[in-house]
Amino acid sequence: xxxxxxxxxxxxxxxxxxxxxxxxxxxxxxxxxxxxxxxxxxxxxxxxxxxxxxxx
Amino acid sequence: xxxxxxxxxxxxxxxxxxxxxxxxxxxxxxxxxxxxxxxxxxxxxxxxxxxxxxxxxxxxxxxxxxxxxxxxxxxxxxxxxxxxxxxxxxxxxxxxxxxxxxxxxxxxxxxxxxxxxxxxxxxxxxxxxxxxxxxxxxxxxxxxxxxxxxxxxxxxxxxxxxxxxxxxxxxxxxxxxxxxxxxxxxxxxxxxxxxxxxxxxxxxxxxxxxxxxxxxxxxxxxxxxxxxxxxxxxxxxxxxxxxxxxxxxxxxxxxxxxxxxxxxxxxxxxxxxxxxxxxxxxxxxxxxxxxxxxxxxxxxxxxxxxxxxxxxxxxxxxxxxxxxxxxxxxxxxxxxxxxxxxxxxxxxxxxxxxxxxxxxxxxxxxxxxxxxxxxxxxxxxxxxxxxxxxxxxxxxxxxxxxxxxxxxxxxxxxxxxxxxxxxxxxxxxxxxxxxxxxxxxxxxxxxxxxxxxxxxxxxxxxxxxxxxxxxxxxxxxxxxxxxxxxxxxxxxxxxxxxxxxxxxxxxxxxxxxxxxxxxxxxxxxxxxxxxxxxxxxxxxxxxxxxxxxxxxxxxxxxxxxxxxxxxxxxxxxxxxxxxxxxxxxxxxxxxxxxxxxxxxxxxxxxxxxxxxxxxxxxxxxxxxxxxxxxxxxxxxxxxxxxxxxxxxxxxxxxxxxxxxxxxxxxxxxxxxxxxxxxxxxxxxxxxxxxxxxxxxxxxxxxxxxxxxxxxxxxxxxxxxxxxxxxxxxxxxxxxxxxxxxxxxxxxxxxxxxxxxxxxxx
Numbered sequence: 001x002x003x004x005x006x007x008x009x010x011x012x013x014x015x016x017x018x019x020x021x022x023x024x025x026x027x028x029x030x031x032x033x034x035x036x037x038x039x040x041x042x043x044x045x046x047x048x049x050x051x052x053x054x055x056x
Numbered sequence: 057x058x059x060x061x062x063x064x065x066x067x068x069x070x071x072x073x074x075x076x077x078x079x080x081x082x083x084x085x086x087x088x089x090x091x092x093x094x095x096x097x098x099x100x101x102x103x104x105x106x107x108x109x110x111x112x113x114x115x116x117x118x119x120x121x122x123x124x125x126x127x128x129x130x131x132x133x134x135x136x137x138x139x140x141x142x143x144x145x146x147x148x149x150x151x152x153x154x155x156x157x158x159x160x161x162x163x164x165x166x167x168x169x170x171x172x173x174x175x176x177x178x179x180x181x182x183x184x185x186x187x188x189x190x191x192x193x194x195x196x197x198x199x200x201x202x203x204x205x206x207x208x209x210x211x212x213x214x215x216x217x218x219x220x221x222x223x224x225x226x227x228x229x230x231x232x233x234x235x236x237x238x239x240x241x242x243x244x245x246x247x248x249x250x251x252x253x254x255x256x257x258x259x260x261x262x263x264x265x266x267x268x269x270x271x272x273x274x275x276x277x278x279x280x281x282x283x284x285x286x287x288x289x290x291x292x293x294x295x296x297x298x299x300x301x302x303x304x305x306x307x308x309x310x311x312x313x314x315x316x317x318x319x320x321x322x323x324x325x326x327x328x329x330x331x332x333x334x335x336x337x338x339x340x341x342x343x344x345x346x347x348x349x350x351x352x353x354x355x356x357x358x359x360x361x362x363x364x365x366x367x368x369x370x371x372x373x374x375x376x377x378x379x380x381x382x383x384x385x386x387x388x389x390x391x392x393x394x395x396x397x398x399x400x401x402x403x404x405x406x407x408x409x410x411x412x413x414x415x416x417x418x419x420x421x422x423x424x425x426x427x428x429x430x431x432x433x434x435x436x437x438x439x440x441x442x443x444x445x446x447x448x449x450x451x452x453x454x455x456x457x458x459x460x461x462x463x464x465x466x467x468x469x470x471x472x473x474x475x476x477x478x479x480x481x482x483x484x485x486x487x488x489x490x491x492x493x494x495x496x497x498x499x500x501x502x503x504x505x506x507x508x509x510x511x512x513x514x515x516x517x518x519x520x521x522x523x524x525x526x527x528x529x530x531x532x533x534x535x536x537x538x539x540x541x542x543x544x545x546x547x548x549x550x551x552x553x554x555x556x557x558x559x560x561x562x563x564x565x566x567x568x569x570x571x572x573x574x575x576x577x578x579x580x581x582x583x584x585x586x587x588x589x590x591x592x593x594x595x596x597x598x599x600x601x602x603x604x605x606x607x608x609x610x611x612x613x614x615x616x617x618x619x620x621x622x623x624x625x626x627x628x629x630x631x632x633x634x635x636x637x638x639x640x641x642x643x644x645x646x647x648x649x650x651x652x653x654x655x656x657x658x659x660x661x662x663x664x665x666x667x668x669x670x671x672x673x674x675x676x677x678x679x680x681x682x683x684x685x686x687x688x689x690x691x692x693x694x695x696x697x698x699x700x701x702x703x704x705x706x707x708x709x710x711x712x713x714x715x716x717x718x719x720x721x722x723x724x725x726x727x728x729x730x731x732x733x734x735x736x737x738x739x740x741x742x743x744x745x746x747x748x749x750x751x752x753x754x755x756x757x758x759x760x761x762x763x764x765x766x767x768x769x770x771x772x773x774x775x776x777x778x779x780x781x782x783x784x785x786x787x788x789x790x791x792x793x794x795x796x797x798x799x800x801x802x803x804x805x806x807x808x809x810x811x812x813x814x815x816x817x
Contacts, residue, residue, distance in 0.1 A: 004204070008211065012188060019184040026176060036130030039107030 078160050080144035081320030082307045086160045093140045094124060098161040099147060100300035104133050112154055120145045132296050134161065159302035172292060175285040178223040182278040185219035186271070190775075193271040197772045209261040212270035216254060223277045224250055226284075240423040242467050248430070249462030250276060256455045267452070272459050272774050279782050280467045287471040287491060290478040294487035298710075298723045304357065305376065305397065305714050306341035309334065312385065323392045334384045336566075337540065339376060342395045344386035346371045350567030351382040352541055356514040357693045357713050358396065360507060360646030362621040363516075364542055366567045366583070376694050376713065380541050382566020396694065397715065403670060403698035404719055414704075416492050418470040421750055425463065429757075433457040436765050449767075457764040460774050461757055465781040469749035472789040477742035480793060485726040486735050493721035496705040497736060498743035499686050503634050504677060504699070506691035507645035507655050507664075508621065510709060511631075511729070514692075516546045517622035528615040532607045535570045535581045538562045543605055543619055544570065544581075569605075580608045588613040620654065626728045628659050633733035635660075639688075644673045646695050673699035690732055692716055707732060738792075745792055749785045756781040 025031065078086075087097040104113065110128040117126035117137055122145045124138040135158070139145050151158045192208040200208060224247070231247035234240060250273045257268035308322040312331040323341050326332070331347065334340060340353075352364040358376045367373065373386060375395040392398060433454045440450035471491070478488045488494060508514050521529065533551035536544035559572040559579075569582010580587035587608040607615040631641050643664035645652050652666040665676060673691075677699050680687050689696070689703030692712035700706035700719045708720035709727075717723050724731035760777050763769055 004207070011191070012211075012215075015184055015188055019180055022180050023177060026173060026180075031176075033129040033131045036110060036128060039110055039130060042107045043111045 078148070078307070079310075079320065081310075083144045083147070083160060085307055085320070085322055087144075090138070094138055095140070096136055096138050097144075097147065099135045099137065099151070099158040100133060100161045100302075101128075101135050101151065101156050101158045102133050102300055103156055104128060104130060104135075106130075109156070113151065113156065116150050116154055117147065120147075120150055133300055159300075160307075161300070172285075172288055175226070175281065175288055178226055179278070179281045179285050182219045182223035182274060182281055185215045185223075186275040186278040188215050189271045189274050193268075193771065193775070196268075205266075206261065206264055209257070209268045209270070212268065213254075213258055213261055216270045216274050219274045219277060220250070220254060223281055226281070227277070239419070240426055241419045242422040242463060245422060245426040245429060245461075245463055246276070246280065246467055249273075249458050252455050253459045253462075256452065260452075267771050269456075269459055269771050269774065272462075272771060272778065275775070276462055276464050276778065279464055279779075283468045283471045283475070286475045290475050290482070291489060291491065294478065294482065294489050294723075297725065298487050298489065298717055301710050301717065301725075303714055304339065306339045309338075309341040326388055327391050328388050328394075330388045332386050332388060334379050334386060336379055336381055336383060339378050340373050340386065342375050342388045342392050343390045344373055344388045346373060347385045347387050349382055349384040350565075351384050352380040352567060354378040354380055354542065356508045358695060360509075360693050360695055362508045362512065362514060362647055362651055363619075368567060381539060381564055400670060400694050400697045401715060403674065404701035404715070406698075414492060414496055416470070417495055417746060417750075418466075421466065422463070425466065429458065429461045429463075432461070432761060432765070439765075440767070453764070453767045453769075456767075456769045456774070457761065460760045460764045460769055460777060462778070463753065464778050465753035465756060465785045466750065468782055468785050469753055470746050472786050473742050473745045473749060473792065476789050476792045477738050481722075481735055481738055484731065484734055485724055486731050487723045487725065488721070488735075489723065490721050493705055494739040494742050495746075496686070496721070497688065497739040500639065500688040500704060500736070502642070502680055502685040503639045503688045503690065503732070504642050504644055504673075504680070504703070505631075505661075506673075506689075506693060506696045506699075507643055507647055507652060509692040509711060510624070510690055510696075511627050511643065511655060511659060511661075512621040512623050513727070514711075515622050516542050516619035518546050518550070518617055519620050520616075520618045521550060524615050524617070528607055531579065532581050532615060532617070534559070535562065535572050535579060535607075538572075539564050539570050543617070546619060547581075547617065578610050580611075581605070584613070587611075621651065623655065623658060624727060624729045626730045630729035630732050631659050631661060633730070634736070637733065637736060639736070644668050644676055644699070646670075646693070670695040670698050674702045677702045688732075688736075707735065741792055745789060749788055752784055752788065753781060756784075 030037070083097055084095070087095045090096050101113070104110070110130060113128050113135060114126050117123055117135070122139050122141040122143070124140060126135060126137045128135050135151075137145075137147055148158055189212045192212050196205050196208055227243045227247045227250070230241065230243040234244055253269040253273040257270050257273070260266070260268050306323060308320055309326060310333040311319050311321045311326070312333055313319060318333065321330075326342050332341065332344065336351065346367055346369050348369055350366075350368045353367050353373060354364050355361045355374070355377045357378070358374050364380060367384075372389070373384075375392070375397045436457050437450050437454035440453050441447070444450065474488075474491050474494055477494055481488055505511050529547075529550050533547050533549070536547035537551060538544075559574045562570060562572045564570050565582070565586070568586040569580055572579045572581075582605065584604055584606050587606050589608075589611045605617045605619070606613045607617070634641050640663075641661050643652065643656055643659075643661050645655075645664065645666055646668055647666060649666040652664050656662075656664045665672075668676070673696065677687050677689060681702075681704070686704040689699050689706045690708070691697075691700055691706070692709050694713045694716065696708075697713065697716045697719050700708065700716055705722075706720045707722040707724065708716045710717070710723060710725045712720070712723070722731075722735055724735075756777070760769075763773070
């Protein structure tokens, strides 16, 4: 019983962490271009330098 | 598929080749103002399909002056460009040089999809809750007792609250909406079951009871939401692909003011009496009369006439026709809202019948199912009250009946099959825009086709090439390469790259033809009366008598050309397969009786009605509907749009007029007409699987309900039975994918001209 007192909150906390991570990713638009994200890792970074960081 | 060969995969050449890129005023009109001098323009680029495309486009656009940033979205095949300054940067020229074809995207359909993100959030919350509650429930089932069990129940009750509020809200709202309109849908029994299960479990938990159904109510929501989300994603994908097609209607026009200034005015603000300048390659925005200029008009999308019409001063022109060869000045006779296009929309709205009366299979099943189940639960309650007199026990068992009959499998039975079927059609280039469309298509017993642009491509083809002197044909082809007239484009394909004829000067006489000068000779390609001015009247009229297209050298006719409308690839096979499937095929056209008879003869269509007005097509379909037929309408023109609305179910090719594509339930992106029998076949198979799934769900209930009524259901049994029935239903739906894969592909892509091929690199 005493183990449950901290094990259950830990389990719920970790689950909630995953959930909030997913919701954050969803809100920040990371699911808007799944195919594009897969291809973008192949693009040379120096070709992107002049365009800088973009928020969307 | 190998990677980009830019230029080789021009999507929908047919539609795009004839129209010029939008003017910078049009681009400005279609862009959004983001504040502080920054505009954002969204372009649809259907041929983007790999990382190299992204890099090429972003680098090229990014280096254009005044462009702040360019971002490619590979999933939706769009590029959004942010730019500043007054003049619009030359996006289209830059993309064109790279070999990508782009079209402007309307700002209003770019709205972010709120429903989808709400559904995904709901799935995430329900999934989190279902997982955690299931873990706690497993501990209870494996023997947790006393205060531990109570603790687990209380925790489950807490975790279930956000899931019910967030995920269940979607079902509660839908159920409330249905009840308010005194209708019944599948969401009503779901909402009742879920909320009663929660309420009873909470009561049990407070009273230290043994059985709590928190896991059942939340995992039920989780399963159903997955089905609903997939359904939404599938339809959204189809809608995005259709929205990304090039827009055929004009956005605005250059107005010539009385003081001689020119101004670009959006279509909605055009008024009768304004003078409009229409360049070659633009569509006529509103009805009007030509004041000056000669040209040829392509009316195929408006009236279904396949041959281009020669127009000059005084001719009345209809909105939507394409100006082919020369610039025109027209005086608008009606505002956009009174134009031909708006009239078609009104006719379509008036005709809307078949589909609004249609009730979805799921709704029809639930209208029978819900009362039976709720009555069974009520009778169970009464029975146990009489038998045991224990109020609490009777209530528990009655609610257990409701939980076990809660239509998880039924709720999934229809959408999951439709998701699999829509995906199968999507891969074949057929977009399904509405879930009920496949149910309606499976029920049809008559098919009606439009001719121009649907059975035919609306593109002329030279039929007597074999009987023409090859040298003359080569000269004609080289001249024809200078014009965008459909006949010229058909002729230009016969050009010989190795021996180009050297012309000193080539000019196009809008409405007449092309004139070329080479070494003292004058060549004319065009109308007989103009080109062969020295020929005796009707002298060499082998083809087309006095009319027809000829090539003349110094006024003497040296070759005659005969054209016919090229039929769409596989049109004959498609008609044959529909007939084999027991569907009689009819052709309704606005074209002449002769053109219709020719096409009908080639395609093996027995009955056709020529020279129909748009209202005539609607009448014909309504007559068929009154005779008890369920009609499929396949059409592309503006004149078909009311008929598309009137039919039980409708299909349109990607080259159709904008409102036609919007009105149709299915849009096929590939050229081949085999898309029609394929869609019918898949829809019928899907219909069969849906009926099987409903039967499975009902058989499951036939076993589960007696167990529940007798009071033997525990939360463990409920969880196993409900998951098992859902899995069986999903597995059955997946058989559609399996049989479709096993069968040889019905519509192989013969050319890479389609958008969807590009979508799967």
